[in-house]
Amino acid sequence: MSALVQPLPEVNPLQDTLRFARRVPPCAVVIFGASGDLSKRKLLPSLYRLFYERRISPNFAVIGSSRTPMSDDRFRGVMKESVSNFLEDAPFDEDVWKSFAQSLFYVPGDLNNPASYDDLRDKLDAVEKSHQTAGNVLFYLSTQPSHYAEAILELGQHNLNHGTGWRRVIIEKPFGHDLDSARKLNDEIHKVFDESEVYRIDHYLGKETVQNILAFRFGNSMFEPLWNRRYVDHVQITAAESIGVEGRGAYYQEAGALRDMIQNHLSQVMATVAMEPPSVFDSTNVRDERAKLLRSVRVMKPEDVSTHAVAGQYGPGKVGGQDLPGFRQEPSVDRDSQTDTYAAVTFLIDNWRWAGVPFYVRTGKRLPKRVTDIAIQFKAPPLGLFTQETKTGPREVRPNLLVVRIQPEEGISLRFLSKSPGSGMRVRPVSMDFNYGSSFGERTPTAYETLLVDAMAGDPTLYTRQDMVEASWQIVQPILDVWAHSRFEFPNYAAGTWGPRTSDEMLARNGHVWRIP
Numbered sequence: 001m002s003a004l005v006q007p008l009p010e011v012n013p014l015q016d017t018l019r020f021a022r023r024v025p026p027c028a029v030v031i032f033g034a035s036g037d038l039s040k041r042k043l044l045p046s047l048y049r050l051f052y053e054r055r056i057s058p059n060f061a062v063i064g065s066s067r068t069p070m071s072d073d074r075f076r077g078v079m080k081e082s083v084s085n086f087l088e089d090a091p092f093d094e095d096v097w098k099s100f101a102q103s104l105f106y107v108p109g110d111l112n113n114p115a116s117y118d119d120l121r122d123k124l125d126a127v128e129k130s131h132q133t134a135g136n137v138l139f140y141l142s143t144q145p146s147h148y149a150e151a152i153l154e155l156g157q158h159n160l161n162h163g164t165g166w167r168r169v170i171i172e173k174p175f176g177h178d179l180d181s182a183r184k185l186n187d188e189i190h191k192v193f194d195e196s197e198v199y200r201i202d203h204y205l206g207k208e209t210v211q212n213i214l215a216f217r218f219g220n221s222m223f224e225p226l227w228n229r230r231y232v233d234h235v236q237i238t239a240a241e242s243i244g245v246e247g248r249g250a251y252y253q254e255a256g257a258l259r260d261m262i263q264n265h266l267s268q269v270m271a272t273v274a275m276e277p278p279s280v281f282d283s284t285n286v287r288d289e290r291a292k293l294l295r296s297v298r299v300m301k302p303e304d305v306s307t308h309a310v311a312g313q314y315g316p317g318k319v320g321g322q323d324l325p326g327f328r329q330e331p332s333v334d335r336d337s338q339t340d341t342y343a344a345v346t347f348l349i350d351n352w353r354w355a356g357v358p359f360y361v362r363t364g365k366r367l368p369k370r371v372t373d374i375a376i377q378f379k380a381p382p383l384g385l386f387t388q389e390t391k392t393g394p395r396e397v398r399p400n401l402l403v404v405r406i407q408p409e410e411g412i413s414l415r416f417l418s419k420s421p422g423s424g425m426r427v428r429p430v431s432m433d434f435n436y437g438s439s440f441g442e443r444t445p446t447a448y449e450t451l452l453v454d455a456m457a458g459d460p461t462l463y464t465r466q467d468m469v470e471a472s473w474q475i476v477q478p479i480l481d482v483w484a485h486s487r488f489e490f491p492n493y494a495a496g497t498w499g500p501r502t503s504d505e506m507l508a509r510n511g512h513v514w515r516i517p
Contacts, residue, residue, distance in 0.1 A: 024456045026059035027136035027165070028127050030120065032111065032151060033143040034064025034075070038172070040082035042203075043142065046448040048083045049090055051100045055453055059134070061103045061127040065120060067110050075106035089443050103131060111143065111151045117158040124160075135164030138455055141171050149188040156192035170199045170455055173264045174255065175464075178480060179473040186466050195466055199455045204265040205272070205462040206447030206454075208436060209410040213272050213374075214286075216404075216412065224277070226378070228353045233399065235273065235359045236375040236515055237266055240367040244314070244324070244495070245341075249332035257343040258311075258476055258483075261363040267294065267472040268464060269406075270359055273374055274349060283461040287468065294471035298348040305482040307509065312342030312500040314366040315491025324366065324495040338488055341365040344503040345479065346510075358510055362503065366495040371517040372406040398429055401515075410444065411435040 029047065031039055050056045064075055080101065084092045107123050109116025128135055139155065141148055148171060161167050171189075176182025189198055204210055217224050226232070239261055245252045252260065271290040278285035300308055315326035327333060327341050342364035349359065378400040401415040412434045417427040436444055454462055464472075492500040498514065507513055 024056045024453060025136055025165075026057045026132060026134045027138055027456055028061045028063060028124060028131070028133045029138045029140060029452075029456075030063045030065065030124070031140045031142055032065050032147075033141070034106070035066040035068040035070075035078075036142055038142045039064065040079070041086045042446075042448045043140065043452075044079045045083045045087045046446055046452055048097070048100055049087065049446075050449055050453060051103075052090070052093065052096050055449075056456060059132045061105060061131045061133055063105045063107060063120070063123055063127065065107045065109050065116070067108065069108045070106050072105050076101045076104045079104060088446055111147050111154070114154060114157070117154050117160060121158060121160060124163075128164075133165075136166050137163060137168075139167070139169040141169065145172075145174055145177075149185055152189050152192050161192050161197075166197075166458070167193070168197045168199060168455060168458075169193055170201050172201055174259060175200055175264070175469050176473065177254075177259070179470065179477045182469055182473050186469070196460075198466075199460060200464045200469060201451055201455075202264055202268050202462075202464050203447040203451065204406070205268055205464075206449075206451040207406055207410070208444050208450075209404055209406045209412075210269060210272060211450075211462070212412075213404060214281075218277050218281075229355055229357045231378055232354075232357055233377045233379045234357060234510070234512055235270075235377070237269055237273070237359065237361045237373075238375070238515075238517060239266055239363040239372045240369060240498075240517065241363075241365050242367060242370045244366050245327065245330050245333070247331065249327075249330045252341075253333055253337055253339045256340040257363050257365070258309075258340055258345075258479060262343055262345060262361055263472055263476045264464075266361050266363060267475065268468070269374065270297075270347065270361060271468075273376075274354055274359070276353070283459060286461050287465050291465060291468045291471060293349070293351075294468060294475065296349050296351045296354075297471075297475045298350050299475055300478045302478060302482055305479050307506065308346040309479045309482075310342075310344040310500060310503045310506050311340040311483055311486075311488055312344075312364065312493050312503065313337070313339065313488070313490035314341050314364075314493055314495045317366070317495030317497065319368075319496035326491050326495065327365070328491070338486075338490065340483070340488075342367075342493065342499045342503070344499065344506060345476075346506060347475065358512070360507060360512070360514075362499065362514070364499050367498055368496055369517065370408060373517055374404040374406070375515050376402040376404075377512075377515075378402070409435065410437075 031043060033039060047062060070078070080097060083097070105123060105127060107116070107119050109119055124137060127133060141151060143151065152169065155161050176185050217227060268290070271293045275289040275293040278289050313327050316329065317324050327339065328335050328337055344360065344362035347359040347361060349355070349357070380399040403413045405411045405413070414432045415429050418430045420426045420428050451462060454460070492502070498516070504514060
């Protein structure tokens with residue numbers, strides 16, 4: 001260990017020692033775009049927390065790089081302010097920070113300037129000697145997506161993709177703008193890095209509840225036998241946001257809801273819910289099954305898009321007495337924009353397990369609440385023996401429902417029917433609830449903490465592979481192509497509502513309704 005690194009305070013004995021069992025090797029983490037929001041809000045707070053909990057090696061270093069001129073000390077000061085402000089559910093410890101800050105360095109530079117990579121190589125050489133990082137380097141591209149290919153090619157030109165230890169690269173989404181650009185980007189990356197060294201990050205896969213889907217399904221024999229078309233009527237996956245574009249109008253106008261959420265995050269969640277059991281729980285087998293599921297999703301014909309996909313854009317609205325602007329009134333947004341701020345899609349999976357079961361996936365801005373969940377609606381009993389008691393009188397029994405809550409409150413609830421007290425066989429729905437916070441009584445690691453540790457340890461299980469990225473683009477590309485040549489009557493839903501009427505009509509054609517989370 002370098003003499004510069006101070007010892008850490010003792011670990012809380014109440015913490016689960018198994019969380020520290022995984023060996024993470026020494027390494028240097030290079031963050032391109034270190035002065036950006038992602039670094040300040042997520043990456044540095046996550047690395048600090050990992051350091052605090054001793055989940056990473058004390059022989060590590062962080063080298064930030066961006067165009068903003070800064071010294072090492074100035075970078076440490078800026079990051080201290082960010083970490084103290086954005087650290088989630090954890091205390092900021094001044095003594096731990098002093099030790100952590102000794103491993104923070106900065107190299108100002110422009111991704112377009114070859115000399116910047118020479119400076120970076122010199123800093124990596126110095127850090128390898130002073131902090132004994134064993135030549136292991138994790139590059140993190142927290143930059144504009146348009147810079148990905150160029151930055152990676154420059155790393156290759158300056159031989160930074162090779163060294164005395166391993167070299168890996170983390171790439172943020174969006175990974176391409178469409179199927180063709182994703183394939184071209186993959187080709188450029190593979191000129192420099194092998195696929196085994198490429199970690200395409202999707203922070204949804206790092207969320208505890210998304211990971212718990214695998215444990216819930218494959219660790220409990222009572223649920224897996226029901227996880228098929230014989231018992232499941234349909235599945236709803238919702239990712240709702242109550243906020244608007246929050247100053248990101250220029251970016252969002254080019255992306256839209258379908259690209260921003262469904263192509264990556266929600267398609268991966270759907271694959272996790274619907275995949276077949278892997279023969280062995282390792283990165284290769286788990287990702288093979290996710291990829292196989294995505295390749296089984298029916299690719300729409302152009303004439304099917306109008307009935308299986310809905311685009312929406314929010315207009316002005318009023319929530320809690322506050323007037324909210326429409327998307328076209330947001331800064332940096334075209335006043336005639338055709339960008340979708342809401343997207344809902346009916347996906348069909350052509351395999352034996354799920355044939356005929358619709359997967360409804362929706363996401364949107366300026367909806368009534370922030371919530372992400374998965375609702376598995378089971379079929380009604382074949383013979384209706386009972387009626388359900390309601391305030392307006394008896395009615396048909398509501399089928400069983402399993403809800404996996406991803407955010408903001410992580411947990412799982414199961415709705416089933418129970419007899420109402422009193423005479424007669426009237427039933428009503430009751431729920432069994434599991435909540436992460438109350439059940440385990442400890443802080444849940446953030447998605448970025450989990451994913452950063454995995455990348456350092458060389459575990460790509462929760463990262464998306466090239467074939468998975470291309471398969472997810474394949475299933476949304478027909479929708480993008482049709483929408484690109486369509487003229488929508490936007491806005492078609494008011495801020496603070498659950499989306500356009502046509503979204504409800506899409507489900508109604510199958511006799512279904514959207515669940516209100």
